[in-house]
Amino acid sequence: MMGPVNDPKSYDALSALVFVLGVYEGVLPFPARLFDWQPLLSLTVRLSSPAWWIVSGLVVVVATVLLAQLDRAKRRRFPDA
Numbered sequence: 001m002m003g004p005v006n007d008p009k010s011y012d013a014l015s016a017l018v019f020v021l022g023v024y025e026g027v028l029p030f031p032a033r034l035f036d037w038q039p040l041l042s043l044t045v046r047l048s049s050p051a052w053w054i055v056s057g058l059v060v061v062v063a064t065v066l067l068a069q070l071d072r073a074k075r076r077r078f079p080d081a
Contacts, residue, residue: 010060022063
């Protein structure tokens with residue numbers, strides 16, 4: 001089990017990772033389908049028609065919730081940061 005995070009930069013790094021994954025897997029498939037792009041690592045672009053909408057939307061929602069939780073946890077752990 002992972003212990004408490006002792007550096008506010010760790011929360012920033014986790015937030016950056018969640019943001020990048022949320023944009024790449026959740027937001028990018030919409031313009032990719034519209035303009036017929038094939039992003040190299042975007043897995044949701046390779047799904048069939050109704051599934052990619054659901055998965056991309058779900059990724060956006062989960063990333064938004066995770067970013068809010070990480071921000072709340074950072075403010076609670078480091079109130080002056």
